[in-house]
Amino acid sequence: MMNTKIYKSVHTLAEQLMAASEKEDRTEFDALYAELNAICIDNENTDKDHPVQWETLADFTEELEDAILGYEKALKKAVAINSKDYMSSIAFSMATLQLELGQTDEAIKNLQAAKVSANKIEDKEFKREIHSLLERLLVEAR
Secondary structure: OOOHHHHHHHHHHHHHHHHHHHOOOHHHHHHHHHHHHHHHHHHOOOOOOOHHHHHHHHHOOOOHHHHHHHHHHHHHHHHHOOOHHHHHHHHHHHHHHHHHOOOHHHHHHHHHHHHHHHOOOOOHHHHHHHHHHHHHHHHHHO
16 A cells, blocks of 8 residues: 555645646756656655556656656556556556557557456446557557
């Protein structure tokens, strides 16, 4: 279970990052991103480490390749605590970036993994989203 204080600070930083991004405040965005990055690094491999902080960091990482590396790290943490919710959402996010980079095979692998993880989650809408994107890619790959 994630430390509530850390969860709240990560959630607050995510909201502030969104706001800074919307008003295109580069200085504010960079400062908040650095703060979130520091939280991730400070907590890494401690009992406060959790996939949500790494997933959030990756969500706001602008270089796609770096974001994918961030999601990979988040995914390892999610697998370690066997969180199907995080495993499916992280794999889905990775897949969408991989598609942008033209890495269709990797995207398909991540979507297949996301689909398996999503079997155990409640969010039916998200399950449909994974399924339809995967089906579309498999049809196109033929």
